[in-house]
Amino acid sequence: xxxxALMGALEIGLVFALVALGVLISFRILNFPxxxxxxxxxxGGAVAATLIAGGHDPxxxxxxxxxxxxxxxxxxxxxxxxxxxxxxxxSILVMIALYSINLRxxxxxxxxxxxxxxVFSPLIGDDFESSWLVQPAVxxxxxxxxxxxxxxxxxxxxxxxxxxxxxxxxMARAQGISTDRMTLAGxxxxxxxxxxxxALYVQTQGGADxxxxxxxxxxxxAAVIIGETLIPxxxxxxxxxxxxxxxxxxxxxxxxxxxxEFIGLAAQDLNLVTALLVGxxxxxxxxxxxxxxxxxxxx
Amino acid sequence: MLAAHNLTKTFNPGxxxxxxxxxxxxxxxxxxxxxxxxxxxxxxxxTFLNAISGDVVPDSGTLAIDGQDVTRLPxxxxxxxxxxxxxxxxAGTCEALTIEENLALAWQRGQKRGLGPAVKKAQRExxxxxxxxxxxxxxxxxxxxxxxxxxxxxxxxxxxxASLQPSRILLLDEHTAALDPKTAAFVLELTDRIVHENKLTxxxxxxxxxxALDHGERTVMLHQGRVVxxxxxxxxxxxxxxxxxxxFEKTRGETxxxxxxxxx
Ligand SMILES: Nc1ncnc2c1ncn2[C@@H]1O[C@H](COP(=O)(O)OP(=O)(O)OP(=O)(O)O)[C@@H](O)[C@H]1O
Ligand SMILES: [Mg+2]
Numbered sequence: 241x242x243x244x245a246l247m248g249a250l251e252i253g254l255v256f257a258l259v260a261l262g263v264l265i266s267f268r269i270l271n272f273p274x275x276x277x278x279x280x281x282x283x284g285g286a287v288a289a290t291l292i293a294g295g296h297d298p299x300x301x302x303x304x305x306x307x308x309x310x311x312x313x314x315x316x317x318x319x320x321x322x323x324x325x326x327x328x329x330x331s332i333l334v335m336i337a338l339y340s341i342n343l344r345x346x347x348x349x350x351x352x353x354x355x356x357x358x359v360f361s362p363l364i365g366d367d368f369e370s371s372w373l374v375q376p377a378v379x380x381x382x383x384x385x386x387x388x389x390x391x392x393x394x395x396x397x398x399x400x401x402x403x404x405x406x407x408x409x410x411m412a413r414a415q416g417i418s419t420d421r422m423t424l425a426g427x428x429x430x431x432x433x434x435x436x437x438x439a440l441y442v443q444t445q446g447g448a449d450x451x452x453x454x455x456x457x458x459x460x461x462a463a464v465i466i467g468e469t470l471i472p473x474x475x476x477x478x479x480x481x482x483x484x485x486x487x488x489x490x491x492x493x494x495x496x497x498x499x500x501e502f503i504g505l506a507a508q509d510l511n512l513v514t515a516l517l518v519g520x521x522x523x524x525x526x527x528x529x530x531x532x533x534x535x536x537x538x539x
Numbered sequence: 540m541l542a543a544h545n546l547t548k549t550f551n552p553g554x555x556x557x558x559x560x561x562x563x564x565x566x567x568x569x570x571x572x573x574x575x576x577x578x579x580x581x582x583x584x585x586t587f588l589n590a591i592s593g594d595v596v597p598d599s600g601t602l603a604i605d606g607q608d609v610t611r612l613p614x615x616x617x618x619x620x621x622x623x624x625x626x627x628x629x630a631g632t633c634e635a636l637t638i639e640e641n642l643a644l645a646w647q648r649g650q651k652r653g654l655g656p657a658v659k660k661a662q663r664e665x666x667x668x669x670x671x672x673x674x675x676x677x678x679x680x681x682x683x684x685x686x687x688x689x690x691x692x693x694x695x696x697x698x699x700x701a702s703l704q705p706s707r708i709l710l711l712d713e714h715t716a717a718l719d720p721k722t723a724a725f726v727l728e729l730t731d732r733i734v735h736e737n738k739l740t741x742x743x744x745x746x747x748x749x750x751a752l753d754h755g756e757r758t759v760m761l762h763q764g765r766v767v768x769x770x771x772x773x774x775x776x777x778x779x780x781x782x783x784x785x786x787f788e789k790t791r792g793e794t795x796x797x798x799x800x801x802x803x
Contacts, residue, residue, distance in 0.1 A: 395656060396653070396654045396656060397652035397655055398652045400636075400640055401644070401652045403633070403635075404636065407634075408630070408633045410594070411630065411633060411644075412615075412644075413614045413615040414592065414614065414618060415645055415647070415648045416619060416648050416649040417615055417644075418616075419615070
């Protein structure tokens, strides 16, 4: 695999590291199985692409994309905590609704951004020579900042309250925590991160497409699972680190699998490979336990 | 002061499994009083405690704490008034969080939570001091996950958590039921100490007649969602476990008779 191809894989891996951090918040911290990602990722992309194509500043576009994602996550949580709709179902409703909303925002199935200014432009020369290096570098900075901010937040009073909400809601309420508000806030935070990923993604790919969200949640979950399988940890800053590494590793593995000619895989096999990979990551702890048990018997 | 007036609660109303659990329960407890609560399975003891904590909303009746009507206040909004320890050692703490994180959650019970660090250095010292009074060696295990502790250790920490912040009412629902006799005795002793030191208004549910008479200064018996016995002072001091048991059997016998009549 060439250097450029590897950097390309890392670039997408970094985008999905943000998705994975969002998924970590919903699935693992709030214990809220949330499929909104498949709608909030393209929502972020649609908002950012439309604004940038309309001549707006790309940084403002990212910020507004995050707010839109936060609103989407808030809606999913609201359907659950206020209307008592099952978590999974709430998120599917919002995800489906977002498909129409995204089409409305873009006003077309896709919005090209060829030649438009992006958050990366100030650091890339006019000849676009250095973009293969600058884009992953900027994304890495964003991901590291997001990871560190989350670490600080989850060590704060409000962050601890959010973790208690997911871990033991009854106990959390007994300690005076409004679990409803925490769920609303946490889901908004989760989907704001996922929408930011979508906003950055369209700027690396040169445009937004209505179908760009398909499978987002599976990839995010894959990253979380790979991370926690490879680096089983209890303390949160290690868990966020593992999640980021999981996302990177996932994309690099995919790139290798698709690039290795002797395996004979093509781009259309991506989802199959993902499913196999997630499946493998899911049974890995079981295999490990079995291996340990076998060792225990012989010892 | 806790004032419950004519509380009623029916689970699954209007269905074949309709279950009237509280049927006009009234009880007033003075500030600082330690009351033990007994009653057969299904008498409504836990439901009553859940109504006080806000986990169950009564169908009718009123509930006031220190004169403030809390009948319909959500549980998280009255956490500053009510502290509780659950029967299940898992229920009162977060096993995925560390001991100090659990204590930090309780340290802020009923208060606003901001973006400041959850555990500050001064608090860590305080937690360590408090934990050392348990004499379980937990003061050296602040960073251990709660899930690593035994049931008895968790209940001891739960009690400590309930007393970190002042509250008006302490609710203990069979909080020693899941423990072996020795650990149960230890947790009960700790309960007496914490209640006494903090002058807490306390309701303790127990299935042990011995505990009901040995702890606190007043005993009430619930039956079919009502108070059927309420003793304190001399009458209670003279009471033996056998007396209480026979009264307990009598109320249960009455229900059997009622049922027999209905069936007959
Ligand atoms: N949330 C609920 N929904 C439906 N029924 C309930 C609910 N909570 C309690 N009940 C029923 O109410 C009745 C009284 O329960 P409660 O837990 O108050 O009894 P208890 O006096 O605490 O009994 P025990 O000594 O067994 O703990 C039981 O029949 C129980 O099944
Ligand atoms: Mg009970």
